[in-house]
Amino acid sequence: MKRLLLYTLSLLLSFSTLLAQNKLTNDREGVEISNGLNWRFIGPIVGNRGSVVLGHPTEPYTFYFGASNGLWKTEDAGTYWEPVGDAYFKSGNIGAMEFSESNPNIAYVGMGEPQMRNNVSWGDGVYKTEDNGKTWIHLGLKETHHISQVRVHPTNPDIVFVGAFGHAFGPNKERGVYRTKDGGKSWEKVFYKSDKAGVIDLVMNPSNPDELFAVMWEFERKAWGPKTGGPDSGLWKSTDGGDTWKEITYNEGLPEGGRGRAGITMRAADARKVYALIDSETKPGLYVSEDLGENWEFVSDFFQIIGRPFYYSHIYASPHDANELWSPNNRMFMTKDGGKNWILNPGIKDDFHDIWICPRDPKRMIGTNDGGCQVSMTGGITWSSQYTQKNSQFYRVNVDNDFPYNVYGSGQDILAYKVPSASRWGGISGYETTIIGNGEISSVIPNPNDPNIVYNISGGAPMGSGAPFTINNLATGQNEVRSVWPSPLFGLNGYDLKYRFNWDLAYFLSPHDNKTLYLGGNVVFKSTDEGLNWEVISPDLTHNLLERQKITGTPWLSEYFGQEIYSTIKRLDESPVKKGVIWTGSDDGKIYITRDGGTNWEDISITDSTLPEYSQVYEIEPSPHDAAAAYVVFSNFNTYDDYNPYMFKTTDYGKTWVNLSANFPQDQITRTIREDKVRKGLLFAGTESGVYYSLNDGQSWEKLKANLPAVPVVDIKIKDADLVIATNGRGFWIMDDITPLREKSSELDSKAVHLYPVSDHTRFGYNWWLDYVPGGDPGMKKNYFVQNMRPGLTYYELTFKQVNGERKRKFIDAGDPKPLGPAFYFKLEKEPKDIAIAILDKDGNEIRNYTKEQMMLNFGSESDFNTGLNKFVWDMRINGVSRVPDRPETTVIPIVPPGKYAVKLTVDGVSETQEFNIYMSPKESYTQLQADDKFAFWMEMYNQAEARTQKVIEALAKKKEVIEMAELSGNNKAKKQAEVIAKLIDSYEGAYVSTGRTLAEVINLPATILFKLSFLSGILDHSEGPVTTQMHSEFQEVLKDADNADATFKQSIDTELSKFEKIIK
Structure with missing residues (x-):
C-alpha cells in the first residue's frame, strides 16, 4: 500500500516538477555530464x-579528514562526507x-601518510x-x-613550514623542514639531518x-620489515623562525641511549610547556618541559x-588546558593531570592516528583511526558514525555468479564484505552489504556451488603465522577457522617457523x-575438503633468504x-584453460610452474638484466586464452625504493619471457594485471594512481581514468563485460560494459x-521508482529519500533532465x-548536423525515438555531442503519451x-543498426507468456490514454479557435457563447486531467x-x-467513465457549437 501511495505522490509531484520547469531549464550549475566509459563506486559504505x-x-x-584515499570534507559535523x-x-x-x-579560506595539504605500515602509500608534495x-x-x-x-x-x-619525512623505503635528500615565505611559490630547506632521517612531527x-x-626519525621500511631508530633520531628546536636549529635530544631529564619515533605537542594555554612522547632504548614514555624544552x-x-x-x-595537548592530553594509540586515552593518570575515551574503532580540538570550543573535536574518522x-562523550564514509582499503577482489553479481573483499583492519x-x-545502500566475518587481508572467495559458503583469511597479526583460512556460512552465521598451521608467530624469526605465510597470502579455488x-x-x-586437511604439494618455492627473515x-x-614475514609465495593461480597448470610467484623474486597439478615443479624465474634481483612478484595472470601464456608484474618500491614498472609475458610456459616494461608509463609502479577473457591481448593494469589498458598486448598503454580518483588499484577482475576493481582507499568500483x-x-x-x-x-530492478520521483531542486543541496522500513539514501539531485538517457x-x-x-x-568524429536514435522491436517497428533536440537535452548539453565515445541508456520504455499543454504528464509509459x-543510429543521413536482447531477471518466477500478456494490456492502456x-x-x-473568432467578430453575443463553450471544454478537460494550480x-x-x-x-x-482480474476490471471502469465523458461532452458541445456558428454568421 505504501508503494502505491508513493507512486501516487510521484504522479502528483510531476505537477510540481512542471511548475519548476521554467526555472530549472537554464540552471546548469552542478550538472554532471558523463559520457562514454565511466567508473561506478559500489561500496562498501565504511571508513578506513x-x-x-x-x-x-x-x-x-x-571538518576535514585526510587518508590514503584523498581529502574528505563534512559540512554537517560528520553526518556525511564528500x-x-x-x-x-x-x-x-x-x-x-x-x-x-x-585567512580561513587558505589551507595547505601535505601528501603521503606518516603511518609507515607495510601497505603505506606515498604522496607528491604540497597542495x-x-x-x-x-x-x-x-x-x-x-x-x-x-x-x-x-x-x-x-x-x-604566506609563511608555512612543512615537516617532510621523505621516502619510507630508502634514503633520499628531500627530507627535513621546508619553509616558504611567499605562499608556496618557492621553498627553502631550513633543516636537514641526513638522507636516512626525516621529520615525523613539527x-x-x-x-x-x-x-x-621538530622530531627527527631515522626509519626505513622494507618488504621484510622496518628498521626504526638510529643516531639521527632526536628532538630539535628553532627560536628564529627556522633559520637555525639546536639539538635538544639529550637535554636535562631526557633519556639516554637509542631513540625511535617521538611525538611532541604544546598549546597556548601554557606557552612554555612542551610535552614529548618518546620511544627510547632506556626509558620510553611521556616527558614534559616547563621551559620550552631546556629541561625535562x-x-x-x-x-x-x-x-x-x-x-x-602521537600526543596532543588541548588548546584549553595545558594539563589535558590526548594520546591516539591502539585506543584513545586522555589525561587531565598532565599525564599522571589516564582514562579510556569511548570510540568506535581502534588504532587511532590523530585528533584535533577546536581552540574556540572544547566540545568540538575530531579523531581518526583505522576505521575512518569520528566527529x-x-x-568526546559521543561521536559520529563511520558508516557514511567511502574510503575502505582492500587487498583483493572477487565476484560470484549471482544476479546481480556480488563483489567480495577484505578491508584493512576491518571486516570481510559482500557488496x-x-x-x-x-543507490547501493549500506544495509545491502553483507558482513561475512572477521577479515583484513588477502582474498574473499565465494563457493560457486553454494551461495551461502564464502572463504576468507580471517585475521591479520594475531594469526599471521598460521594462515587462518576460514569457512563462513552466511545462512547460519557460523565462521570456522581452519588454519593451515595454527601456531602464533610472536617472538620467532621467520626461519624458525614451521611454514611462512605472506601477509597478503595467495589462495584460490580451482576453476x-x-x-x-x-x-x-x-x-x-x-x-x-574445505581446509579440514591440508597437503603440502611442493618444495620451498622461494629464495629462502635467511637474512631477511x-x-x-x-x-x-x-x-x-x-x-614482515618474508620469502613467501605472494601470488598463486591456475590456468583457466588447462587443469593442473599452476603458477607461483614469491615476494623475493622466484617464479615456478607445475603442469601436472603439483607433482613436478619447474623454476622459471626471470633473469632479465633490467629486473633487479629478488624483485617482488605482485601479480601472476595466467592467460584465459592460452595455457602456455602468462603475465607477471613486479613492484620494487618496498624492496629497493624503486618506483619503475616491471611487466613480463611468456607464451611457452616460462621458458622465455618478453619484457613489456619499457612500453608502460615509467612513473607508475605495477600492482596488478589482467587479460580480457574475450579479446586476446586486451590488458588492464592497476597502478598507484589508477588503471591503464592496452589494446595490443602491452605494446602501448593508455590511462582509463574517466571519473576514477587517484588511488592505488590493487586488484582487477573481469565479470562478463564489466571491469571490477579493488582500491586501497576507495572501496570497490565497476566500469559497466567494456564492449x-x-x-x-x-x-x-x-x-x-x-x-x-x-x-x-x-532486468534487475523495478522498484527504482525513486528515479521518477523528483527529489528536490537540482544543485548542491542534499535530499533524503526514505524507503519504507529501510535505511534511506542521501543524494544530490543533479538535474531534472536526463544525462545520457539516465536520471x-x-x-x-x-x-x-x-x-x-x-x-x-557510439563514436562521433565531429559534431553532427543531424542525429537520431530509434528503438525497434523484433518486427522492425519503431517503438521509441529520440530526435537531435531531445538527445541534446538528454546529454545535458544545449549545443553539441562529445567527439569520440558517447553513451546513451534506454530505459526500456516506449514513447510517452502526448501531454496536454500546461498540465501534469500522463505517466502511462509501458516497459x-x-x-x-x-x-x-542515424547521423547526417547515414544509419547503423545493432541488435540486442532484453532478458527477464533469473530471480523472477514469471513466464515470457505472462510478460507478453502484461505488455499487451499495458499497450491497450497506453493507446487509450493517447487517443483520449x-x-x-x-x-x-x-476552444482557442472559438475565443479568437468571437474576439475578431466584436459580437458580444458571440463572446458570451464562446464563454459557454470554453466552460464546457474546461469541464471536459477537467474530467481527464487535473486543472489545479497547486x-x-x-x-x-x-x-x-x-x-x-x-x-x-x-x-x-x-x-x-501478470495483470490481475481487478486491474482488468478497473481499467474497464475507467474506459466507461471516459466513454461517458466523451458522449456527454459531444452532445453538449455539438449543440453549443451549432449555436455559436449561427451567431457568428
Missing part, C-alpha cells in the same frame, strides 16, 4: 585508516593539513587552496613522499611562531600510550574443480605483526560514425546505481517485455481519467507479473 583530521577555523560544522580535491590531486594519499588562522577547498594548486616538493606536518604562521598565511609555539620544535621531567610510561611506537607515538560536538553490484532501489583449494606459504598447500624493529623493541574497448581498432577509429555492438541487458543522482551515503537499461555506445530489439489525450488536445484547440488543489480534486490510467500503469512498473 586515516592520517590527519582538522576542523575549519570559523565554520563550526565543517571528497574534495579529486580533480586536482595527482596522488590520493594525505599526510597533513592546516588552515590559516588569519594549497585559497577558496576553502573548492580548487587546489600544486606547490612542488614532489620527492618528499611523506609529509607529517604542515604549520602555517598565525598572522601571515610544532609551532602558538604564542611565538618563531619558536618551532619524566611523567609516565603507561603501557597504553607507548605501545607499538613506530605506528603511533564529536560533546567533548551487490547493483540494487533494485537505485576446474570447485572442491579443490590451493594456498601458498613458502610451499604450496592443497585441500579437497629476522625479527625487525628497533634493537630494543621488535615490530613483528605478520606483515567499446573490446571492439576498438584502427579501422573503427577511422570511421566518422560507429555504433558499437550492444550488450544484452538483464542522474550523486549519492552521498550509498554506492552509485547501475544504469536501468541497455547502454548504446517493453523481454525479447529481441534493435537500436538504429488527443481528444482533449483537439477540444482545447477548438499541489494542494490537485490532491483535493477528484481523480481524473488520465490520472487513474497513470495510477494503474504505476502498479505495472514493479515486476514482470
